[in-house]
Amino acid sequence: MAKVQSSFFCQNCGAQSTKWVGKCSSCEQWNTFVEEVVHKDKEAGKHWRKGKKIRESKAILLDEVNYKAEDRMVTPDKEFNRVLGGGIVAGSVVLIGGEPGIGKSTLLLQIALNFNKGKVLYISGEESEGQVKMRAERIKSNGSTCYILTETVTQSMFRHINEVDPDLLIIDSIQTLQSGYIDSTPGSISQIRECAGELLQYAKESGTPVFMIGHITKDGNIAGPKILEHMVDTVLQFEGDRNHIYRILRTTKNRFGSTSEIGIYEMQGSGLREVTNPSEILVSQREEQLSGIGISSAIEGQRPLLIETQALVSTAVYGNPQRTSNGYDTKRLNMLLAVLEKKAGLKMSMQDVFVNIAGGLRIEDPAIDLGVIASMVSSFYDIPVNSQTCFIGEIGLSGEIRAVTRIDQRISEAIKLGYETIYLSKYNTGIDKIKSDKCTMIKVGKIDEVLHFLFA
Ligand code: TYD
Ligand code: MG
Numbered sequence: 452m453a454k455v456q457s458s459f460f461c462q463n464c465g466a467q468s469t470k471w472v473g474k475c476s477s478c479e480q481w482n483t484f485v486e487e488v489v490h491k492d493k494e495a496g497k498h499w500r501k502g503k504k505i506r507e508s509k510a511i512l513l514d515e516v517n518y519k520a521e522d523r524m525v526t527p528d529k530e531f532n533r534v535l536g537g538g539i540v541a542g543s544v545v546l547i548g549g550e551p552g553i554g555k556s557t558l559l560l561q562i563a564l565n566f567n568k569g570k571v572l573y574i575s576g577e578e579s580e581g582q583v584k585m586r587a588e589r590i591k592s593n594g595s596t597c598y599i600l601t602e603t604v605t606q607s608m609f610r611h612i613n614e615v616d617p618d619l620l621i622i623d624s625i626q627t628l629q630s631g632y633i634d635s636t637p638g639s640i641s642q643i644r645e646c647a648g649e650l651l652q653y654a655k656e657s658g659t660p661v662f663m664i665g666h667i668t669k670d671g672n673i674a675g676p677k678i679l680e681h682m683v684d685t686v687l688q689f690e691g692d693r694n695h696i697y698r699i700l701r702t703t704k705n706r707f708g709s710t711s712e713i714g715i716y717e718m719q720g721s722g723l724r725e726v727t728n729p730s731e732i733l734v735s736q737r738e739e740q741l742s743g744i745g746i747s748s749a750i751e752g753q754r755p756l757l758i759e760t761q762a763l764v765s766t767a768v769y770g771n772p773q774r775t776s777n778g779y780d781t782k783r784l785n786m787l788l789a790v791l792e793k794k795a796g797l798k799m800s801m802q803d804v805f806v807n808i809a810g811g812l813r814i815e816d817p818a819i820d821l822g823v824i825a826s827m828v829s830s831f832y833d834i835p836v837n838s839q840t841c842f843i844g845e846i847g848l849s850g851e852i853r854a855v856t857r858i859d860q861r862i863s864e865a866i867k868l869g870y871e872t873i874y875l876s877k878y879n880t881g882i883d884k885i886k887s888d889k890c891t892m893i894k895v896g897k898i899d900e901v902l903h904f905l906f907a
Contacts, residue, residue, distance in 0.1 A: 459484040460640040465676020478677075487635035487642075524568045524619075524660070527593070530716060530725045531562060533752070534687060534700050536708015539619070542658040543707065544651050546625070546680065548665045548673040549689035554698055554718055555664045557586065558689060559621050561722050562662075564592035569618030571595060572611075576603040576627030576637075590722035603637060605630045605649050617659060622650065624664040626674060638666075643675035651682055680704060691811055697732065698723065699812065712752035730757035730868055733810040737838070743830030746841045746870070747822025748861035749814050755857075755864035757841065758819055759809040762826035767803045778808030779823060780815070787824055787846060794850030795899050797831060817845040818855040821874060824898065825905065832906050839871040842901075850898040854878040859885060866890050874901055 459468045462485055464478035474481050523538030532538045535545070549555045556578070563571040564587060575583055583599050598615050602608045605628055612620065622628065626638040628646040635641050647663070654661040663683070665673040673680060680686050684706040691698035700714035715726040726732060734746060734757050743762045748755055760779070767773070776784045784806055788799045806823060808814055821844035829836045843861050844852040855861070858879045865873055866887050875882070877894035885892075895901050 457486050457488045458641070459486050460676075462640060463677075465640050465644060465678050485640075487639050489633055489635065489641050526562055527565045527567060528562060528725060529727070530700065530714030531558075534702055534712050534714040535685065536702075536705055536712070539660045540684070540707045541660060542654050543685060544647075544654045544661045544663065544683040545685040545687060546663050546665050546673065546683045547687045547689060548667050550667060553689050553691060554716075554723060555689050556623050557590070557718075558700070558716070558723055559623065559662055559664065560586055561590050563597045563619070563621055564590055564595055566595045566597070566619055567593070569596070570615060571597045571619045571621065572600060572615050572617035573597060573621045573623070574600045574602055574608060574611075575623045576601070577623055589720065603627050603629050605646055609649070609653065612653070620650075620654075620659055620661045622661065622663040624666060625650075625679070626666045638674070640676050643679060647675075647679055647682055695811060697726070697810060709752065729754070730864060733757060733812065734759045734868075735809060740835035740838055742833045742835045743826055744838070745822035745824070745826030745829065745836060746838075747819035748841055748843050748865045748873075749816040749819050750857055750861065751812075751814070751816065755860045756812075757864060757868055757870075758812065758814055758822065760819065760823045760826040761807045761809060762823070762830045763805040764799070764802045764827055764830040767801055772801060773803045773805070775804075776806040778811070778813045779806050779819075783817075783820070784823070786848070787820060787827070790846055790848065790850050790898065791824065791828070794897075795828075795902055797828065799827075799831075802831070818843055818861065820844060820846040821852060821901065825874075825901070828902055828906060834906055836905060837872065839869070841865040841870040841873045843873065843875045844895070845876075846898060852876040852878075852895050852898065852901070854880075858882055862892075874904075 459471050461475040461478060461483045463480045463483045464475060466475055466477040468484060471484050475483050522541055525532055525538040547555055560573065563573050580599055580601055600611050602611065625643055625647060629637040629642055630645045630649060633641050633645045650661050668674045686704040688701045688703055689698060690701060696718050698716045698718055702710045702712055704710060715729045716723040717726050745760045747758050749758045774781060774784060788804060791797045792799045804827060822842035824846060825836050825842050843855060845855055847853050854876045862873060862885050871890055873890060873892050874895055875892060877896045893904065
């Protein structure tokens with residue numbers, strides 16, 4: 452009888468140890484080691500090669516490498532292409548994480564059904580063929596060649612992959628896969644690592660792009676070893692509020708493009724719809740003027756977006772005032788409050804402050820500082836800011852309004868959406884070229900000047 456081999460794995464980072472240890476030496480977490488039965492065959496990871504032509508590897512000069520921009524497969528989904536950095540790269544492995552029910556399976560099935568560059572194989576370990584078909588009927592398709600397979604054991608999965616020889620492989624999800632070479636249960640650290648390794652090898656040697664869906668843990672990270680994220684080329688997060696209809700696809704790692712791109716989708720009865728004009732949905736439409744609202748023109752990735760900040764400032768009932776923010780950095784919020792207190796003389800230290808970026812977005816662009824300040828001061832005085840006003844500017848520690856990048860793009864977006872007044876830094880140059888007879892631009896240098904214009 453073969454000797455049973457087992458090893459201990461850290462459930463947090465995937466580190467391996469031959470004996471149990473209380474504290475993981477690599478991620479320093481306590482009590483995370485769990486024993487998993489491992490039995491690795493020497494042939495592991497090689498089985499899929501049988502009968503398939505694989506690329507020989509040899510060292511060549513970088514100058515001789517053939518690379519064309521067209522090597523990216525451009526899908527009909529523009530948001531998806533943008534997030535990937537311009538399309539799917541041959542042989543790349545992409546991991547998509549997100550909360551249960553957010554729409555990961557829907558997104559990838561939709562990509563599969565609209566794929567126009569060849570055959571797609573969708574392998575589902577979570578749903579039966581019937582269930583996938585039911586979902587596919589809801590989604591509009593343009594008649595692509597999509598094969599569906601329900602299989603969880605990688606050895607037989609690769610047999611089918613060799614038969615179909617797809618141009619795109621989709622795995623739903625990596626946590627349901629199981630390799631026969633490892634004896635531990637699906638979803639365990641060693642299984643995820645082994646299965647991902649086999650898929651990675653397949654992708655690199657056959658040149659077929661692989662998309663894998665990954666579950667996330669309760670604190671929002673992709674379940675499984677941290678090395679899973681190191682192994683793959685691109686990590687995407689599909690996020691949003693399950694109770695809201697908007698979803699955001701965000702890149703957290705991308706070897707082939709920028710990580711600041713986002714894709715915005717709307718979940719409809721018939722699948723996900725691309726939102727090509729996000730500013731219109733991110734700013735709420737309303738009849739009456741309300742206090743505590745400031746609109747800013749931000750840049751996310753390559754796109755200008757108009758962002759609505761909502762603030763509520765009210766006298767603290769308990770000793771310690773609360774500062775809560777959704778979608779905006781709390782440290783930065785505290786800094787803005789300190790600047791308001793010191794440079795504009797507003798007594799913010801006894802106020803509870805709640806800040807929310809509408810639409811569930813998380814914005815890191817400092818150019819929205821001025822808009823955040825406007826919303827907070829508007830709520831403090833309970834005086835609305837004119838709803839046709841837009842703010843662009845970063846706030847410095849001494850209360851100065853600093854210049855921001857790509858000002859012309861930000862201004863054009865605000866003008867396009869009909870804003871009549873734009874507040875911006877007087878240190879931003881080159882804006883005199885922008886001509887608009889309907890829009891007034893007010894250049895300001897210090898925070899108290901803005902407040903004087905708005906609330907005096
Ligand atoms: P799903 O893709 O199963 O989520 P995940 O794979 O991330 O767990 O998404 C399921 C949700 O999406 C479910 O609540 C129903 C909803 N949905 C729609 O609203 N419209 C649709 O066309 C489809 C297919 C799903
Ligand atoms: Mg799913």
